[in-house]
Amino acid sequence: MADDVIEALEKKENQEPSESEWKETGNGPILSIGNLRVWFELKKWGFAHAGYVRAVDDVSFDLEAGGALAIVGESGSGKTSLMKTILGLYEPHEGKIVFEDRDISRFNKKELDWYRSKVGFIQQDPYGALPPFMTVKTILEEPMKINDVKDPKEREERVLKVMEEVRLSPPQEYLEKFPHMLSGGQQQRVVIGRAMIMEPDLIVADEPVSMLDASVRVEILKLLESLQKSHNLAVIYITHDLSTVRYFSDRIFVMYAGELVEKAEVEQILHNALHPYTKALLKGTSEPDARNADIIKEIPPGEPPSLVNPPSGCRFHPRCPKKIDGLCEIKVPPEFEPAESGHLTACWLYDNDVDKT
Amino acid sequence: MSEKPLLNVEDLNLYFRSSKGIVQAVDGVDLQLDYNDATVILGESGCGKTSFAKAVLRLLPRNVESYCGSVELDGLNLMELNDEDFRLQARWVRMSLVPQAAMNALNPVMKVGDQVAEPLMLHQGMTKNQAMEQVEDMFKRVGVPVDFLDRYAFELSGGMRQRVIIAMALITTPKLVILDEPTSALDVLTQANIFNLLKRVKSEFDVSFILITHDIATSSELAKNVAVMYAGQIVEVGDAKRFFDEPLHPYSDKLMASVPRLRGNQELEFITGKPPSLINIDMGCRFAPRCPKRFDKCDQEPPVFEIGSRKVKCWLYEEK
Numbered sequence: 089m090a091d092d093v094i095e096a097l098e099k100k101e102n103q104e105p106s107e108s109e110w111k112e113t114g115n116g117p118i119l120s121i122g123n124l125r126v127w128f129e130l131k132k133w134g135f136a137h138a139g140y141v142r143a144v145d146d147v148s149f150d151l152e153a154g155g156a157l158a159i160v161g162e163s164g165s166g167k168t169s170l171m172k173t174i175l176g177l178y179e180p181h182e183g184k185i186v187f188e189d190r191d192i193s194r195f196n197k198k199e200l201d202w203y204r205s206k207v208g209f210i211q212q213d214p215y216g217a218l219p220p221f222m223t224v225k226t227i228l229e230e231p232m233k234i235n236d237v238k239d240p241k242e243r244e245e246r247v248l249k250v251m252e253e254v255r256l257s258p259p260q261e262y263l264e265k266f267p268h269m270l271s272g273g274q275q276q277r278v279v280i281g282r283a284m285i286m287e288p289d290l291i292v293a294d295e296p297v298s299m300l301d302a303s304v305r306v307e308i309l310k311l312l313e314s315l316q317k318s319h320n321l322a323v324i325y326i327t328h329d330l331s332t333v334r335y336f337s338d339r340i341f342v343m344y345a346g347e348l349v350e351k352a353e354v355e356q357i358l359h360n361a362l363h364p365y366t367k368a369l370l371k372g373t374s375e376p377d378a379r380n381a382d383i384i385k386e387i388p389p390g391e392p393p394s395l396v397n398p399p400s401g402c403r404f405h406p407r408c409p410k411k412i413d414g415l416c417e418i419k420v421p422p423e424f425e426p427a428e429s430g431h432l433t434a435c436w437l438y439d440n441d442v443d444k445t
Numbered sequence: 446m447s448e449k450p451l452l453n454v455e456d457l458n459l460y461f462r463s464s465k466g467i468v469q470a471v472d473g474v475d476l477q478l479d480y481n482d483a484t485v486i487l488g489e490s491g492c493g494k495t496s497f498a499k500a501v502l503r504l505l506p507r508n509v510e511s512y513c514g515s516v517e518l519d520g521l522n523l524m525e526l527n528d529e530d531f532r533l534q535a536r537w538v539r540m541s542l543v544p545q546a547a548m549n550a551l552n553p554v555m556k557v558g559d560q561v562a563e564p565l566m567l568h569q570g571m572t573k574n575q576a577m578e579q580v581e582d583m584f585k586r587v588g589v590p591v592d593f594l595d596r597y598a599f600e601l602s603g604g605m606r607q608r609v610i611i612a613m614a615l616i617t618t619p620k621l622v623i624l625d626e627p628t629s630a631l632d633v634l635t636q637a638n639i640f641n642l643l644k645r646v647k648s649e650f651d652v653s654f655i656l657i658t659h660d661i662a663t664s665s666e667l668a669k670n671v672a673v674m675y676a677g678q679i680v681e682v683g684d685a686k687r688f689f690d691e692p693l694h695p696y697s698d699k700l701m702a703s704v705p706r707l708r709g710n711q712e713l714e715f716i717t718g719k720p721p722s723l724i725n726i727d728m729g730c731r732f733a734p735r736c737p738k739r740f741d742k743c744d745q746e747p748p749v750f751e752i753g754s755r756k757v758k759c760w761l762y763e764e765k
Contacts, residue, residue, distance in 0.1 A: 162632035310713070371637070374666055376689050378668065378686040381644070384641050385641060
């Protein structure tokens, strides 16, 4: 996964458009996604159409400049497909992605290269994301070479600066090292440095700490947080782990089977989750407490559905403990706003006109 | 129930040869485990926790430099057995393993039913039909649909594969199951379901678990006792209730402070520095270079101090 991103980035021969070509944007959202669908076509015998994998279905949201957003979901919920589409690696089936007032689906190659220099990507597995035969210095210089920073002196200055920022100091000690000579935490710092070196406006972080040890995990989360604040970065943090989210984000979107089922502020989700799936996720996340060992938790059985033939109506209904017969399996729930404003959930339980008995 | 513990490990050492020197992966480890009990071994990567599991199960790689100590399991002195007797009397008879990366631990070209039946045929000399009957029964008990017997591993989801592996570990009704990071690659809900299963298995089958993990939060789902491992040694052992509320060793304390929590407002901490290399270890407490409470005495290796039923390897707890 990481390789194809690098490849895609490396293939490009890039030129940054002149400043005048892009007007500075105001306070509007930096990234705006409207009714996005990412479907993958399935083929029978290599050519006949045999349906779609509906990885992302009808997803819309806005992200403000400097805002931090977490997308939480299990594997197969479509969060990676959503991320890759935002990075411009997949083409959406339908819908729009607007970055700084420009629709990215209309970008030509040159514009797409500019876009990719504005959007940094932090991969999940740092060792897999770093080319093994390149030194830290070459790895960090690569994006600048692609983006036509021709002066070697300037490149070196920026490498040193970014290394100080991600706290690989003293930089001289690490410049000539290869990825395998670094610890997991240091590798992840190089990955973060590489994402930061073009001074992006948006960072997409795909489970940046899930492969790291407990003590290092916190270090990296804190580093990301400080970078976000000091550079006023917009961040999309993709994770399956609800417990790391609140150290880092303002808003959480919960994704299930390709759809966003709940959108809210972090505290609203943690203290007043509405959707049954979110509630199950919260219950399933352990806190270090010895009493856990004596309790059997009530967890919805089963596994997320196949996205080729997702369940009709609400996609969570086959596992939902609060399913309303005759409704949930037939009609797709719209978004309701039953509690605080800005706390949206797609669940029929919160429709006032529905008889819940 | 007998008075002796099920597992009694004393001064277990496992050293490996490497091109740079001798790696002291497991160094002087003591551990006791009762019947129908559960102990969690917590530690970061490279602390020797998987090597400990391998040492107990005698699944050793070729580059072993030294392997000594005493391991007593269910009244049987394991270190005195030769390899063949160990296979006949201990491995998969008295104890079994749920390996790390269980997702990939199944043979891809064998039907899962046959794989689960294999230990029965090898260790208890059953015929295939007898074994398959038992496998069917076991699948029902761990929640795998019986028509999965004829499937291959790639046809199962991650959670189902994990259940199959657990079925395989339980099929010979061992007294001890060692679980090495059993849920680290699974989703939150699947993980919670697997821990529910393990809790039920523990009460139904009268088995003991050793759970090896780096994930402190989920480890509390199973733990009766907690052992913390650092740089090849166990630095703290105690019962889970008191450990999670108030860890003794400075390393355990820091480790607990680094666990992200859903609620509450405590600031997250991290441990500066990195674990020492296990080659050419310096004298003294191995955590000392990173320890915030370090003092003069830490230059010498601390003995194990007993505080009630808890044990801790730290000079801070020396009686004055």
